[in-house]
Amino acid sequence: MAKLTVNDLDLRGKRVLVRVDYNVPMEEKDGQMVINDVTRIKETLGTLDLLIGKGARIILAAHLGRPDGKREPTMSLRPVAAKLADMIHRPVAFVDDCVGEKAEKTAGALKPGDVLLLENTRYHAAEEANDPSFAAELAKLADVYVNDAFGAAHRAHASTEGVARIVAQRGGQCAAGLLMERELKFLGDELEKPARPFVVILGGAKVSDKITVIDRLLERADTILIGGAMTYTFRLALGLKVGKSLVEPDRVGVAKDALEKAKARKVPFMLPVDNLVGTPVNTGRLNKKGKPIIEIQNPRVNDGVNIPDSEEGMDIGPKTIQSHTAAIAGARTILWNGPMGVFEDPRFSEGTFAVARAVAAATRNGAKSIIGGGDSVKALNLTGLTDQVTFVSTGGGASLEFLEGKVLPGVAALSDK
Numbered sequence: 467m468a469k470l471t472v473n474d475l476d477l478r479g480k481r482v483l484v485r486v487d488y489n490v491p492m493e494e495k496d497g498q499m500v501i502n503d504v505t506r507i508k509e510t511l512g513t514l515d516l517l518i519g520k521g522a523r524i525i526l527a528a529h530l531g532r533p534d535g536k537r538e539p540t541m542s543l544r545p546v547a548a549k550l551a552d553m554i555h556r557p558v559a560f561v562d563d564c565v566g567e568k569a570e571k572t573a574g575a576l577k578p579g580d581v582l583l584l585e586n587t588r589y590h591a592a593e594e595a596n597d598p599s600f601a602a603e604l605a606k607l608a609d610v611y612v613n614d615a616f617g618a619a620h621r622a623h624a625s626t627e628g629v630a631r632i633v634a635q636r637g638g639q640c641a642a643g644l645l646m647e648r649e650l651k652f653l654g655d656e657l658e659k660p661a662r663p664f665v666v667i668l669g670g671a672k673v674s675d676k677i678t679v680i681d682r683l684l685e686r687a688d689t690i691l692i693g694g695a696m697t698y699t700f701r702l703a704l705g706l707k708v709g710k711s712l713v714e715p716d717r718v719g720v721a722k723d724a725l726e727k728a729k730a731r732k733v734p735f736m737l738p739v740d741n742l743v744g745t746p747v748n749t750g751r752l753n754k755k756g757k758p759i760i761e762i763q764n765p766r767v768n769d770g771v772n773i774p775d776s777e778e779g780m781d782i783g784p785k786t787i788q789s790h791t792a793a794i795a796g797a798r799t800i801l802w803n804g805p806m807g808v809f810e811d812p813r814f815s816e817g818t819f820a821v822a823r824a825v826a827a828a829t830r831n832g833a834k835s836i837i838g839g840g841d842s843v844k845a846l847n848l849t850g851l852t853d854q855v856t857f858v859s860t861g862g863g864a865s866l867e868f869l870e871g872k873v874l875p876g877v878a879a880l881s882d883k
């Protein structure tokens with residue numbers, strides 16, 4: 467990577483503003499906000515250790531949720547400061563605003579190795595607007611800028627992009643953190659020249675979310691395995707019956723183009739050959755949002771590629787599990803993004819879990835496996851196999867955009883080596 471990293475910097479006594487992605491899942495329990503998954507915090511500890519070891523004065527900035535410029539109490543980072551302190555076994559100071567006098571004073575008083583977490587940057591509308599004067603306020607807090615927030619690097623916001631430009635303009639350094647560096651290595655360099663066969667597994671609900679990635683990976687992959695509800699849009703494109711399955715009729719054209727491109731490039735594009743289906747039944751009850759609650763009844767195997775009119779596709783079937791996992795077993799590089807079915811429902815989790823197990827087994831046999839964020843990571847965590855793959859991205863939208871070949875604004879803004 468041609469970008470400066472924290473390893474390149476001399477930081478003793480310097481105030482370092484570190485953008486992290488602490489946008490962690492939270493839940494209210496007995497009136498308190500509780501963190502459900504600390505992965506994104508844990509993954510920054512390498513950078514923090516290094517910065518502490520270098521004697522930096524560390525100022526962490528992050529967003530949480532989408533408070534839209536308001537001080538939404540359930541989206542405060544205060545519980546994250548407490549959790550981080552537990553995890554690094556040192557005090558973590560917290561200031562209830564990310565800019566202004568109090569933030570400046572507290573940042574100025576830090577000693578080498580001290581850590582401060584600032585309140586949610588998105589409490590200010592100027593953050594998402596990438597307002598230059600707000601970015602300048604953030605820049606005032608620090609001598610050096612480090613971005614370790616790969617998961618937010620696709621956003622051109624003040625704390626991910628604007629602040630870096632201001633620090634650079636005044637001659638300061640802007641570097642990638644260790645997590646950012648690792649994400650770019652695995653999702654970028656490692657997939658540029660993959661060991662072959664390179665097998666790509668793509669799932670998830672929508673063709674529209676994945677079509678650009680599919681298009682790009684068709685130029686590099688040896689095999690593409692498809693699962694999830696996007697299957698049914700591809701089936702529509704092939705003139706097959708999809709019953710009540712989730713489809714995007716307006717994406718049939720792009721689905722056809724992808725199928726043709728795969729054929730022209732002779733890349734096996736393996737759509738499911740069977741499915742688990744169920745019968746959607748309206749319960750007559752409404753959910754919290756006032757929408758009718760649909761229950762899926764009578765789960766069963768639908769052996770074939772046409773789905774009856776009354777049925778909805780919910781997971782890949784046993785034959786597909788067999789062919790997909792066989793392809794995975796032969797891979798030397800694996801990229802997986804998106805679940806194979808509605809894995810949150812135990813009746814329809816087997817396809818996704820079987821893929822997870824196959825990816826872990828292939829990794830044990832020497833393949834490099836890279837899991838691209840979001841739901842596939844959740845599924846992998848449920849199987850307990852997260853430690854048995856080569857790399858798990860902390861990015862959702864960011865990893866997809868990066869795989870699409872887009873330039874991430876948060877990366878572009880960093881100093882070149």
Ligand code: 3PG
Pocket residue numbers: 487489531532617618621861862863864
């Ligand atoms: C994420 O969770 O995808 C990142 O933290 C970015 O959050 P956002 O989608 O609200 O911009």
Ligand code: MG
Pocket residue numbers: 862863
């Ligand atoms: Mg998101």
